[in-house]
Amino acid sequence: MAKHHVAAVINGEPTEFLCETQQTLLDALRDEIGLTGSKEGCASGDCGACSVIVDGHLVCSCLMLACEADGTTVTTIEGIAQGDHLHPIQQKFLEHAALQCGFCTPGLIVASKALLDENPNPTEEEARYWLAGNLCRCTGYDKVIRAVMDAAAVIRGEKAA
Numbered sequence: 301m302a303k304h305h306v307a308a309v310i311n312g313e314p315t316e317f318l319c320e321t322q323q324t325l326l327d328a329l330r331d332e333i334g335l336t337g338s339k340e341g342c343a344s345g346d347c348g349a350c351s352v353i354v355d356g357h358l359v360c361s362c363l364m365l366a367c368e369a370d371g372t373t374v375t376t377i378e379g380i381a382q383g384d385h386l387h388p389i390q391q392k393f394l395e396h397a398a399l400q401c402g403f404c405t406p407g408l409i410v411a412s413k414a415l416l417d418e419n420p421n422p423t424e425e426e427a428r429y430w431l432a433g434n435l436c437r438c439t440g441y442d443k444v445i446r447a448v449m450d451a452a453a454v455i456r457g458e459k460a461a
Contacts, residue, residue: 304367344363348360391454412448424445
């Protein structure tokens with residue numbers, strides 16, 4: 301079976317890889333490119349652990365074929381920080397202890413970034429609705445929501461609570 305050549309910008313870097321027709325973007329990111337931050341939790345788009353941003357849209361990478369990423373811009377958890385400088389969302393997740401086992405954390409952070417890119421001033425209800433597609437069995441979500449709301453304030457240049 302012939303492999304597909306894919307050229308995309310991943311985390312700000314032009315990237316090329318080969319993939320099988322049926323290979324998901326999640327599998328290509330992990331197996332072909334070596335970006336293992338995105339996790340496979342369900343393989344059916346129900347848990348959000350594999351969340352990435354594709355051309356500005358939040359996507360479950362377990363549901364997208366890798367060959368569909370050709371010509372796109374993809375941001376994974378590895379592309380959220382700027383070098384050694386954490387993104388405000390990452391910093392607030394640490395400050396609020398909004399993680400426990402950490403399995404869902406990459407997806408939650410990517411989804412939070414997608415939310416704040418689209419709406420830098422969400423209400424708590426909007427944040428909860430936006431993150432409803434990300435399942436976490438450990439945190440109870442309250443710390444996650446507080447982290448997102450504080451990160452939004454920082455991004456807007458306000459003093460976080």
